[in-house]
Amino acid sequence: MLPLYLQGFLLILGLMTTLWVVSVFLKNVSIVDMFWGLGFVLVNTFYFLSTDMTPEKIILFVLVTIWGLRLSVYLAWRNLGKPEDFRYQEFRKKYGEKNYWWISFFQTFLLQGVLMFVISLPLLGINLNSTSDNLNLFDYLGVLVWIIGFVFEAGGDLQLARFKANKANKGKVLNTGLWHYTRHPNYFGDSAVWWGFGLICLSSGSYWYATGSVIMTLLIIKVSGVALLEKSLKDQKPQYKEYIEKTSSFIPWFPKK
Secondary structure, eight states: OHHHHHHHHHHHHHHHHHHHHHHHHHTOTTHHHHTHHHHHHHHHHHHHHTSOOOHHHHHHHHHHHHHHHHHHHHHHHHHTTSOOOHHHHHHHHHHOHHHHHHHHIIIIIIHHHHHHHHHTHHHHHHHHHOOOSSOOHHHHHHHHHHHHHHHHHHHHHHHHHHHHHSGGGTTOOOOSGGGGTOSOHHHHHHHHHHHHHHHHHHHTTOTGGGHHHHHHHHIIIIISSHHHHHHHHHHHOTTHHHHHHHSOSSSOOOOOO
């Protein structure tokens, strides 16, 4: 397990270092977001090709590739040609241009690489320990949870993109479609996708490896996803307070009257 995992880490480190060098020339750290999904595709492909093939591994390969490529393509479409994300612009002001070029490596690229390394544990566990030629209940449940998550994540992103494309919606809050049942369908979907991987991981007998799915969910809810976005939306959109009172914060449910 350890040699394969370390090789996976070196692959991720190489990707993040390359992206960092490119970001220094472009003066745009936001490019790292576009490669978040693709990074998991690359490391899972490496694990897949380094081990013997089983039905579980083939299913995982297909699911990870669809999820990761969809996410990277969507973020590239959303971010290319636009200014650097406001978060990184604030960091540039805080540390200064003379220092931020090297600080960004540790603060953003290396940090995201380490997170990717840890979160990818279920992918390693499945590729390393899956030996059966038969699928079981956890495999089917994992695929079902993945499908639900993918529909919410991709569907939520699509509905939000269409909403923002309409200039008449500027300053308004999206509360229809999937956004009628949860304030963050895309984040819920992302978490569900990883719980799908976690269930398949349990099916392969790789129990502690599934902690990567738990860490992903905690990051989405407490750190980089829901908490960070809610804080900014409360200040930007007065209507968001009413939306909060009616709509589930994360897990989809019928809105309150």
